[in-house]
């Protein structure tokens with residue numbers, strides 16, 4: 001680390017010394033810039049928040065309506081203590097942003113979580129990731145191992161549709177579990193709503209409203225209590241957070257086919273550990289080639305890796321001739337809104353290569 005770094009590690013979180021603010025702090029601070037409203041990045045207790053205007057509704061719903069929140073449009077610049085700050089699309093969830101800071105002729109970008117996969121294979125439910133030129137790029141690396149390569153989303157949705165259709169023909173509901181913020185809406189935007197009715201958990205419905213208000217088209221979604229003809233449930237796709245698994249909430253659907261949608265489903269054994277019929281590999285994070293492409297597109301000479309398999313990515317970056325290091329952060333996808341399967345250590349993951 002250098003004395004004049006624009007963003008440094010502190011016990012509270014990533015800190016910009018000349019601007020005197022934190023980015024996604026994990027301990028309460030005076031000024032917090034929030035990349036997106038997932039629980040591991042947007043925490044309670046900060047005195048002042050800055051985030052994208054699009055994420056305002058979700059942030060207030062999660063952190064309290066009375067938080068002190070200043071919002072910016074994507075690309076809008078403010079000057080704070082001589083630091084120019086702007087927010088740029090990250091393609092991860094509604095309103096998600098990368099933070100660009102410019103001071104004394106240098107530009108740093110902190111990515112937050114972002115989604116980049118095959119060329120053109122963008123997240124349809126939010127503004128796609130936009131590369132921002134910078135001198136130093138702080139990148140997430142949740143899936144920063146060569147085994148993580150996402151198939152085209154269309155292929156994954158074809159698999160989900162085929163599974164739902166087959167269940168519907170047998171008169172069985174299809175319970176598909178995924179994070180209520182982000183994953184659920186991607187599922188909804190990607191499935192063929194002609195197969196049958198779509199029922200969602202209340203946690204998902206609240207977020208659907210935020211997406212629709214932001215102009216993101218989603219198919220009609222019913223609350224379970226709105227369905228009076230119980231026969232309809234037998235053809236339904238049910239989208240709910242992972243916490244419903246094995247709960248009384250699920251039992252009203254009889255004996256549904258069940259599945260889990262997550263990037264972790266690429267790991268062999270992850271589906272079995274979850275105890276579900278099917279695992280669909282669908283992530284809101286960049287895969288290994290996506291991370292590489294996103295990093296290279298910034299033109300950064302220096303890269304700092306966080307939030308995942310730092311060591312493997314740092315080694316790869318150094319092999320490309322870049323200056324690379326890592327920050328220890330306390331972002332944790334466990335905190336999104338339910339438990340994700342534990343990420344295994346790289347050695348174990350390699351042994352499990354092949355997926356299912």
Ligand SMILES: [Zn+2]
Nearest residue numbers: 036038092113
């Ligand atoms: Zn996130």
Ligand SMILES: [Zn+2]
Nearest residue numbers: 040113331332
């Ligand atoms: Zn995260």
